Amino acid sequence: MLSYALRRLLGLVPVLMAVVVLTFATNHLTPGDPVGVMLGDQSANKVLEAKLRSEYGLDQPIWRQFVKYVSGLAVGDLGLSYRIVGAKVTDVIGDGLKISPVLALAATAIAVPLGLVVGVFAALRRNTLADTGVILALTMGISIPNFAMAAYLMYLFAVKLAWLPVAGWGSIAQAVMPVGILAIAPAAYIARLSRTYMLEVLQQDYIRTARAKGLRERLVIYRHALRNTLVPLLTTIGIIFGGLLSGTFVIETVFNIPGLGRLAIQSIFARDYPVTMAIVLLFTCFYSLINLIIDVLYGVIDPRIRLGTR
Amino acid sequence: MSATALEPAVRTKSDFWPKFRRNRNAIAGSIIVAFVVLVAIFARVIAPYEYDETDILFTWAHPSAEHLLGTDALGRDILSRLIVGAQVSLTVAFAVLGITLTIGITLGMIAGYFGGRLDAAIMRTVDIIFAFPEIIFAILLASIMGPGILTVIVSLSVVWWPGIARLTRSLVLQLRTELYVDAAIASGTPPFTILLRHLLPNIVAPLIVRASIGVGFIIMAEATLSFLGIGVQEPRPSWGGMIRDGIVSLRTEPYLALSASTALGLTIIGFNLFGDGLRDILDPRIKDR
Numbered sequence: 001m002l003s004y005a006l007r008r009l010l011g012l013v014p015v016l017m018a019v020v021v022l023t024f025a026t027n028h029l030t031p032g033d034p035v036g037v038m039l040g041d042q043s044a045n046k047v048l049e050a051k052l053r054s055e056y057g058l059d060q061p062i063w064r065q066f067v068k069y070v071s072g073l074a075v076g077d078l079g080l081s082y083r084i085v086g087a088k089v090t091d092v093i094g095d096g097l098k099i100s101p102v103l104a105l106a107a108t109a110i111a112v113p114l115g116l117v118v119g120v121f122a123a124l125r126r127n128t129l130a131d132t133g134v135i136l137a138l139t140m141g142i143s144i145p146n147f148a149m150a151a152y153l154m155y156l157f158a159v160k161l162a163w164l165p166v167a168g169w170g171s172i173a174q175a176v177m178p179v180g181i182l183a184i185a186p187a188a189y190i191a192r193l194s195r196t197y198m199l200e201v202l203q204q205d206y207i208r209t210a211r212a213k214g215l216r217e218r219l220v221i222y223r224h225a226l227r228n229t230l231v232p233l234l235t236t237i238g239i240i241f242g243g244l245l246s247g248t249f250v251i252e253t254v255f256n257i258p259g260l261g262r263l264a265i266q267s268i269f270a271r272d273y274p275v276t277m278a279i280v281l282l283f284t285c286f287y288s289l290i291n292l293i294i295d296v297l298y299g300v301i302d303p304r305i306r307l308g309t310r
Numbered sequence: 311m312s313a314t315a316l317e318p319a320v321r322t323k324s325d326f327w328p329k330f331r332r333n334r335n336a337i338a339g340s341i342i343v344a345f346v347v348l349v350a351i352f353a354r355v356i357a358p359y360e361y362d363e364t365d366i367l368f369t370w371a372h373p374s375a376e377h378l379l380g381t382d383a384l385g386r387d388i389l390s391r392l393i394v395g396a397q398v399s400l401t402v403a404f405a406v407l408g409i410t411l412t413i414g415i416t417l418g419m420i421a422g423y424f425g426g427r428l429d430a431a432i433m434r435t436v437d438i439i440f441a442f443p444e445i446i447f448a449i450l451l452a453s454i455m456g457p458g459i460l461t462v463i464v465s466l467s468v469v470w471w472p473g474i475a476r477l478t479r480s481l482v483l484q485l486r487t488e489l490y491v492d493a494a495i496a497s498g499t500p501p502f503t504i505l506l507r508h509l510l511p512n513i514v515a516p517l518i519v520r521a522s523i524g525v526g527f528i529i530m531a532e533a534t535l536s537f538l539g540i541g542v543q544e545p546r547p548s549w550g551g552m553i554r555d556g557i558v559s560l561r562t563e564p565y566l567a568l569s570a571s572t573a574l575g576l577t578i579i580g581f582n583l584f585g586d587g588l589r590d591i592l593d594p595r596i597k598d599r
Contacts (some may be wrong), residue, residue, distance in 0.1 A: 159561050287443050
């Protein structure tokens with residue numbers, strides 16, 4: 001077990017190396033001279049230019065810059081921002097770091113139980129009108145992009161009914177729409193899968209055995225069926241988190257929330273590559289780590305999976 | 311897994327249509343898909359105005375007989391832009407689909423059939439791309455290449471081919487031990503012919519299913535990039551871009567955001583219903599993703 005976890009952890013190394021190389025290359029191969037932009041109308045000021053170049057390490061050969069970048073990463077130093085001259089990237093993304101995870105976790109906390117309940121509900125009423133209705137709603141939930149959903153819901157709740165604020169961040173009322181919209185797609189996804197898995201599990205022999213020995217239907221569902229539905233669902237959490245990370249880019253932009261996603265987009269337009277790449281790096285590491293934990297957990301929960309033979 | 315499990319549920323054409331007719335999702339989906347595809351093909355013919363025809367004296371017009379869905383901030387006809395937007399959306403989707411299927415099937419078949427170092431190299435590349443959340447990788451590429459329709463096509467292709475390659479590889483691995491493949495090898499058939507004549511036809515059904523489910527997601531990804539401003543650029547219309555412009559003025563001028571959202575949402579629903587239906591008919595065993 002431990003050796004499997006270690007092997008998987010080692011397997012992350014080439015992936016993370018690729019991410020580091022890619023983000024470094026993006027910082028340095030993209031056209032334009034960042035120092036020229038920083039100088040602005042001070043472009044004739046050679047002293048300032050030399051000072052900035054050495055401060056950003058841009059006067060060094062590229063390999064030395066790479067070594068500096070990697071050794072900086074090792075101690076949590078992500079370099080300096082291009083847009084806010086002299087500011088550390090870690091300081092620039094610090095505020096967003098307190099917002100985006102809250103947004104994603106809140107959405108997960110809503111999506112998982114909601115998806116499970118809806119999925120089990122539909123599975124237990126297979127091929128009834130209720131089931132068909134749920135499936136249609138789930139297809140809509142998965143299909144309609146979150147920003148299109150945001151347009152409808154903003155119009156309804158913020159403009160027409162005026163129940164909720166249009167945008168912003170800080171109060172519970174401001175969080176309702178972004179969190180809710182972020183939760184819709186993963187909830188629909190979980191519901192669809194848990195319906196499928198539940199239907200599969202309900203056909204298993206041990207369910208028939210449980211019923212045959214006179215167990216009440218509620219117990220059959222909750223003790224036997226639901227538990228076994230949760231195992232395959234666990235593997236999809238990685239996909240769900242990937243979707244949530246992308247979702248924060250859109251939702252934070254729509255609702256003007258000062259999180260990492262909006263910052264990344266703003267930084268692309270401001271050509272502040274160190275900040276954009278820091279966020280890409282952060283999200284990718286987080287995503288890889290989540291997937292690693294899930295894989296290892298999956299082995300712990302389901303002993304039928306022979307580790308390492310996959 | 312035994313090879314019998316790979317046999318599609320439908321073997322012949324005569325089997326397909328009765329199943330199709332019973333599948334309400336597939337029918338509803340194909341009606342929407344057919345409508346959107348027709349609109350996209352004949353966009354320039356049916357659009358009442360030019361998509362970039364501005365009218366500064368007639369901005370944010372409400373729906374009327376002249377402009378059925380009103381006009382936008384530059385006085386451009388929203389309906390015409392929606393119609394041309396369908397063309398842009400589907401062009402990107404089918405370009406990405408064509409590129410990813412070509413690359414994914416080719417590399418997947420090579421990896422699955424030849425194995426060894428080639429397989430390892432291809433699959434490690436796949437793993438690395440899979441390590442990125444999709445949209446974030448597309449954003450990374452977009453920030454290198456600069457925004458535009460080409461960027462969208464390239465970045466979505468880079469993100470999408472690994473899924474196709476992985477599926478193709480696993481299908482080929484299952485078939486490689488089949489007797490007819492051994493027979494072909496024994497009779498001296500070159501690998502290229504085996505791949506093309508013996509293996510490809512047998513893995514087409516699951517790939518069609520995968521592709522049809524993928525279209526909806528590619529359309530969504532393009533719209534997302536365009537919404538964020540790193541996709542299709544003005545004056546070319548894109549549903550994602552139209553929603554972004556519309557949300558800003560949602561309070562007073564809701565028509566733009568709501569009509570573009572509806573067009574985009576309905577189109578993706580159509581493709582997903584169609585894809586799900588095809589999956590049920592052709593290959594009931596492929597699950598989500």
